[in-house]
Amino acid sequence: AQRVTQPEKLLSVFKGAPVELKCNYSYSGSPELFWYVQYSRQRLQLLLRHISRESIKGFTADLNKGETSFHLKKPFAQEEDSAMYYCALIHGNDMRFGAGTRLTVKP
Amino acid sequence: GAGVSQSPRYKVAKRGQDVALRCDPISGHVSLFWYQQALGQGPEFLTYFQNEAQLDKSGLPSDRFFAERPEGSVSTLKIQRTQQEDSAVYLCASSRDLWTAEGHTDTQYFGPGTRLTVL
Numbered sequence: 533a534q535r536v537t538q539p540e541k542l543l544s545v546f547k548g549a550p551v552e553l554k555c556n557y558s559y560s561g562s563p564e565l566f567w568y569v570q571y572s573r574q575r576l577q578l579l580l581r582h583i584s585r586e587s588i589k590g591f592t593a594d595l596n597k598g599e600t601s602f603h604l605k606k607p608f609a610q611e612e613d614s615a616m617y618y619c620a621l622i623h624g625n626d627m628r629f630g631a632g633t634r635l636t637v638k639p
Numbered sequence: 640g641a642g643v644s645q646s647p648r649y650k651v652a653k654r655g656q657d658v659a660l661r662c663d664p665i666s667g668h669v670s671l672f673w674y675q676q677a678l679g680q681g682p683e684f685l686t687y688f689q690n691e692a693q694l695d696k697s698g699l700p701s702d703r704f705f706a707e708r709p710e711g712s713v714s715t716l717k718i719q720r721t722q723q724e725d726s727a728v729y730l731c732a733s734s735r736d737l738w739t740a741e742g743h744t745d746t747q748y749f750g751p752g753t754r755l756t757v758l
Binding site: 536538541575576577578618620625627628629630631632 | 642643672674679680681682683684687695697730732746747748749750751752
């Protein structure tokens with residue numbers, strides 16, 4: 533079955549440390565992948581998508597079709613990056629979210 | 640401009656009651672989505688509208704769930720005879736463009752959600 537897996541429910545790093553939020557997917561096809569973020573008391577919002585190949589707020593994500601992964605990375609985490617992060621996949625009419633990773637960046 | 644709004648923000652229902660959740664999408668947005676987010680989980684797709692047409696309702700968990708968007712703007716998600724397992728946050732999202740056969744790649748803008756608790 534099609535699935536998006538975020539293996540870490542919680543991730544804690546210190547300010548200035550690198551951070552990587554993992555996302556793996558199982559899908560036979562060419563899906564489009566996204567990262568969504570939800571800051572405290574705010575609504576879910578798009579952070580970035582793989583087709584854009586952009587860096588948003590210092591975050592990047594590379595689609596690795598061989599490993600079926602779309603990990604989110606930032607070289608130097610900031611306290612304001614603390615939030616829930618969801619990996620999401622869309623292919624045709626199929627849209628799925630991972631269970632999310634709560635990132636805490638400690639001062 | 641205003642974003643997606645949802646009402647009520649919180650709803651407590653006794654088991655067996657019917658509830659109606661409202662979504663006001665961004666003006667002019669063609670596509671509207673409903674999601675269910677259980678505690679500790681990511682959003683799960685429920686249904687999709689293109690204007691007033693409900694093109695995909697494959698995610699609705701049972702026939703107690705019904706959604707409509709009669710004039711292609713405001714949408715209502717109705718849950719009949721609520722059960723405790725219906726307790727969740729219900730999210731609405733809208734986007735400007737259509738969901739095509741190639742997939743929906745337009746940015747979805749989410750509302751704040753309605754937290755439904757069924758006692």
